[in-house]
Amino acid sequence: MPTGSTTLSGLKPYVLPPKRNAMAPATLLVDTDIPQINLTTPSLLFPAISLLLLAYTNRFLVIAQLIRNLSGSLTAENRHTVHRQIETLRKRVRLIRTMQIYGVTSFLLCTGSMVLIFFNEPRAGSWLFGISIFTLSLSLVYSLWEISISTRALGVLLDDLGERERRLEEKE
8 A cells, every 4th residue: 555545534554664574564544634523513512602602691790780789788787798799799790701702702713613614624624623612611611710709709698697697686
């Protein structure tokens, strides 16, 4: 089999160097290219990315409403709790913005991947698709971080509620 020929869906033969006293060199089929993907592979991510962006936007809207409600509820008694909530909400808004940026970037890279595959550039399309999955993963990591902060923020509210309940019991 000649060295430059291609067989079995893009596999190229690789001839091992002969060993001493070997009768003939062994031939292996080695995949020298990255895995080929077709146009439908990146298109599978579109619904997932769209739903994630919708969830991120929903989180952002809920936090915006919390900030609006918080601005009207500042009193001398709850000043410390409100201050802690403000810091947490600022951090969460920044994280959600980062999540959205990575999500939109993933969406655009996935679209670019499909365009490259459509124009018969599967290698570049595969690379772009891989980068798209990586940015989507970053978005999900930031989402986990935001969820952990949200959980701690609920802990702050529960502590405040427990403190109020304790004060009410002392008055009785």
